[in-house]
Amino acid sequence: MxxxxxxxxxxxxxxxxxxxxxxxxxxxxxxxxxxxxxxxxxxxxxxxxxxxxxxxxxxxxxxxxxxxxxxxxxxxxxxxxxxxxxxxxxxxxxxxxxxxxxxxxxxxxxxxxxxxxxxxxxxxxxxxxxxxxxxxxxxxxxxxxxxxxxxxxxxxxxxxxxxxxxxxxxxxxxxxxxxxxxxxxxxxxxxxxxxxxxxxxxxxxxxxxxxxxxxxxxxxxxxxxxxxxxxxxxxxxxxxxxxxxxxxxxxxxxxxxxxxxxxxxxxxxxxxxxxxxxxxxxxxxxxxxxxxxxxxxxxxxxxxxxxxxxxxxxxxxxxxxxxxxxxxxxxxxxxxxxxxxxxxxxxxxxxxxxxxxxxxxxxxxxxxxxxxxxxxxxMWSPTVKSYLRLYTTMDLMTLAGFLDVKPEELRSWLLVNKQRTKQLRWTDNGLLEGDWVNISDLDYAMQGDLIHISEAKMGRKLVDWYLRNLSRTYA
Known part of the structure; x- marks a missing residue:
């Protein structure tokens, strides 16, 4: 019952x-x-x-x-x-x-x-x-x-x-x-x-x-x-x-x-x-x-x-x-x-x-x-991340050349994507509520035309686990 x-x-x-x-x-x-x-x-x-x-x-x-x-x-x-x-x-x-x-x-x-x-x-x-x-x-x-x-x-x-x-x-x-x-x-x-x-x-x-x-x-x-x-x-x-x-x-x-x-x-x-x-x-x-x-x-x-x-x-x-x-x-x-x-x-x-x-x-x-x-x-997210993972610092013009897009378009995409790495995740109470969490294993900051890349603050062990299993998720 x-x-x-x-x-x-x-x-x-x-x-x-x-x-x-x-x-x-x-x-x-x-x-x-x-x-x-x-x-x-x-x-x-x-x-x-x-x-x-x-x-x-x-x-x-x-x-x-x-x-x-x-x-x-x-x-x-x-x-x-x-x-x-x-x-x-x-x-x-x-x-x-x-x-x-x-x-x-x-x-x-x-x-x-x-x-x-x-x-x-x-x-x-x-x-x-x-x-x-x-x-x-x-x-x-x-x-x-x-x-x-x-x-x-x-x-x-x-x-x-x-x-x-x-x-x-x-x-x-x-x-x-x-x-x-x-x-x-x-x-x-x-x-x-x-x-x-x-x-x-x-x-x-x-x-x-x-x-x-x-x-x-x-x-x-x-x-x-x-x-x-x-x-x-x-x-x-x-x-x-x-x-x-x-x-x-x-x-x-x-x-x-x-x-x-x-x-x-x-x-x-x-x-x-x-x-x-x-x-x-x-x-x-x-x-x-x-x-x-x-x-x-x-x-x-x-x-x-x-x-x-x-x-x-x-x-x-x-x-x-x-x-x-x-x-x-x-x-x-x-x-x-x-x-x-x-x-x-x-x-x-x-x-x-x-x-x-x-x-x-x-x-x-x-x-x-x-x-x-x-x-x-x-749609460029997987490609951009694959390049960013290879560097700790990267020039915006260089990355735009790799992707064959205009630098300002790439800058807009990076800013939007940065904002979306924070996402509400439901835990309790109403389904519209939730806690803000970081959903990405990759973090970056922009200073002029330089992109500074680092691992997101998810914990070293969690990042290692994620990278090990990424290929399995998509295999």
Whole structure:
């Protein structure tokens, strides 16, 4: 049973790798697979056969919409969700007296709700950009609020507020009984579970909209450890760390991004024997995406990786990683390829302009352009460092000649890179917080046109270890 369920206050410590917690997590994953398998036939049928219509709606809400569903079906699904959440949140008789089958089910409802919002938004934007399907464009033009950003965010925030989930989580951190602050709605499992997973849903939605700071801010009340409820649901566990890690990457906090991606990839490798076929396919795809993101982050910030991840990274993206490590213009297409492969399917917060297809920018291309500006700023980093390691003092003009760049451009790059050797690293409290640490093994200072190079103040032993293992990281 998770810490959220039994009322115990979890401790914020992502590195909690005890064998007891590991076994509990694996046991929950095994139970989840058994639950999901049963819901396909027995339990699902029983829920749908209830005389109360809300039972059928609840059962239907957790079921994925067919990928090839028609536009009419997508509209109908939106109406069904609106009716369902309106009943749950605004029932005249007070809290709905219904016990959900499992917290796995609660995650499925929120996950499918956001997935349909994401796919509908992407579909609508594609129709607007192509401008070759006037019939569907007219329907979408006349219904701008269907699967609207405001409606989805309103549902998630309302579930959080109604369930008093943030107050309950705060009470648990103080070792207090969360039921004392739960209220009439939050004391019901239905509201408590939906409210909890709505927080994870907000992380996902804000990341899809490109607000990475707000995405991380939404998790202020969630504990990132194995005792958290999201860690008991494999898809929720994976989703949480994927979006946290991606948000960190886009905020240039590469050490924290690598930490998040590494954590969940190790878990996946340890629990793959309990994943059923359909789930394994989905997890395997996300696994490859995270490996691509780790390759990007490690190229920006060379880091010692877990042996399991290191081996998988070499097998999957060995050639690309070598190109990233060399830097220079040849690395740009690789960065672009890996980013497009691994990034979320970004969406726009507003409906597209159907009357001017050329005015609709693909949100993925927009975020890619922002990311590539960062890449271009850093693409000479490996080459520059390779020269600086050979000297204790070097003339700026000489180094510019080696690189075939203008001296003033090189000076700007050195100043920017110097500033970025200090980086926030998360340790405790909110995910946006952290301690400033030095992330480079090389330090330098500029005096006129002279560059004075020295080892960064990381400790002689740490520098030696880093240099010994650098070749292994990129081999």
């Amino acid at each position: 998770s810490a959220f369920q039994n009322g115990m206050a979890p401790v914020r410590a992502m590195e909690d790798d005890s064998d007891v917690e590991e076994e509990a997590l694996v046991a929950d994953y095994r139970e989840q697979v058994q639950y999901e398998g049963g819901m396909d036939d027995v339990d699902q049928a029983l829920l749908a056969q209830q005389t109360d219509d809300i039972q059928a709606k609840l059962a239907q809400a957790a079921q994925p919409l067919d990928f090839q569903a028609t536009l009419e079906t997508k509209f109908q699904s939106y109406d069904n969700y609106c009716g369902l959440f309106h009943f749950i949140l605004n029932s005249e008789s007070g809290p709905v007296d219904l016990e959900p089958p499992s917290y796995y089910w609660a995650w499925d409802v929120i996950d499918e709700f956001i997935y349909q919002f994401n796919t509908f938004s992407s579909y609508r934007a594609r129709i607007a950009r192509q401008g070759n399907n006037e019939e569907e464009a007219q329907i979408l033009r006349e219904n701008p609020n269907t699967w609207g950003c405001y409606s989805v965010l309103n549902v998630l925030y309302s579930l959080i507020q109604k369930s008093q989930i943030t107050e309950q989580l705060a009470a648990m951190r103080r070792n207090e009984d969360p039921m004392l602050v739960a209220g009439p709605y939050g004391s019901k499992n239905l509201y408590r579970m939906l409210g909890y997973f709505s927080i994870i849903g907000l992380l996902r939605v804000h990341c899809l909209l490109g607000d990475f700071s707000l995405a991380l801010k939404t998790l202020d009340d969630i504990e990132l450890n194995k005792k958290a409820m999201f860690a008991r649901v494999m898809a929720a566990h994976f989703t949480t760390y994927y979006y946290v890690g991606f948000s960190y990457m886009m905020m240039r906090r590469y050490a924290d991004a690598i930490r998040m991606f590494s954590h969940i990839l190790v878990y996946v490798s340890r629990t793959k024997n309990f994943q059923k076929n359909t789930q394994y396919d989905s997890i395997s795809k996300k696994n490859d995406q995270m490996l691509a993101l780790i390759a990007i982050c490690v190229a920006f910030q060379p880091t010692r990786l877990d042996d399991t991840i290191h081996t998988a990274l070499r097998e999957k993206y060995g050639d690309q990683l070598l190109k990233l490590q060399r830097g220079g213009p040849e690395s740009l297409p690789v960065y672009e390829e890996l980013f497009k492969l691994a990034c979320p399917k970004f969406i726009s917060p507003v409906p597209p302009d159907f009357d001017r297809p050329e005015a609709n920018v693909d949100p993925i291309d927009h975020h890619l352009s922002i990311f590539m500006e960062e890449v271009k700023t850093n």
